[in-house]
Amino acid sequence: MKRNYLAQALGLLAALFAAILIAVMLELAALPPPAVNLPDAVGVRMEATGVAHPVTAVLLNFRGYDTLLEIGVLLLALLVVLAVAPHGEKAPPNPSSRADPVLQTLARIAVPLMVLAAVYLLWAGAYQSGGAFQAGAVLGAAAVLLHLAGLLPRWDTPGARLRIGLAAGFLAFIAVATALLGQGALLQYPPAQAGSLILLIEAGLTLSLGLILAGLFLFLS
Amino acid sequence: MSTGLIFASAGALLFAMGLAGVALLDHLLRRILAFNLMGSGAFLVLVGLAQRTGVADPVPQAMVLTGIVVAVAATALALALARRLFTLTGDYKLHDRRPRADEG
Secondary structure, X not given: OXXXXXXXXXXXXXXXXXXXXXXXXXXXXXXXXXXXXXXXXXXXXXXXXXXXXXXXXXXXXXXXXXXHHHHHHHHHHHHHHHHHOOOOOOOOOXXXXXXXXXXXXXXXXXXXXXXXXXXXXXXXXXXXXXXXXXXXXXXXXXXXXXXHOOOOOOOOOOOHHHHHHHHHHHHHHHHHHHHHHHHOOOOOOOOOOHHHHHHHHHHHHHHHHHHHHHHHHHOOO | OOHHHHHHHHHHHHHHHHHHHHHHOOEHHXXXXXXXXXXXXXXHHHHHHHOOOOOOOHHHHHHHXXXXXXXXXXXXXXXXXXXXXXXXXXXXXXXXXXXXXXXX
């Protein structure tokens, strides 16, 4: 009984917190616009970025450092998952025993199209919404779909090729960053080659992200 | 009230709901989901507040895109740890070291 009252009181407290949060935010929004206009600052320098979409320009050019650390964080998360995942504790269930033929047929049709969609998203990122992260998510989802349909067994211990694939995006990114260090700043692309360098990094990121996101599911399943 | 502000208000609501969930729920799976709700709320606040004047700002959008991917990785990590806890203790709950006085 005591717990019940406590939960109700805390629930009321949370509602109050939400109300205060919204009130503060509305107050904040009523302030005059900030002196630094970020959309304009991005727009002015778009020609030098090598891409035509502002979000991609911010992700891989202006704030490339963030994205480098992000793929590092993902790799780190996968390493910890590998460290705590059960290795060979139980035999994986026979995939074909629980396979649904309708799901299998659907997966066989859908997965090639998903790979195609991932390549398109990667390419489209240069000039519209899209890019390496969306493409990698579609690739990862394709692998998860194959696993759920019983067509792809769970991953146990990554082999040499899988390890290279998992690290490729991070390594490609670091290689580009190191090669450009001679310019004086980390990840400052020369404008003439910026477009192709970003495409190279994004291709590596797509492959690695797809494998990492798939691995987060398949190493644990 | 612009669309961006409505998004931001919904984000603040989601954040508070997630916070209440993290504080009140016992089951670790529900707690992880509540934590994700908090994250989604924060993302909505960032994107919504930035476009309150009607012009989309690419900088917070890129930040949120980075945040979403990191949140996915953190969720997977939390799930892996929760499952490890389940194999070790047979339970999806965090137990206090000493039994609580107000239990039951």
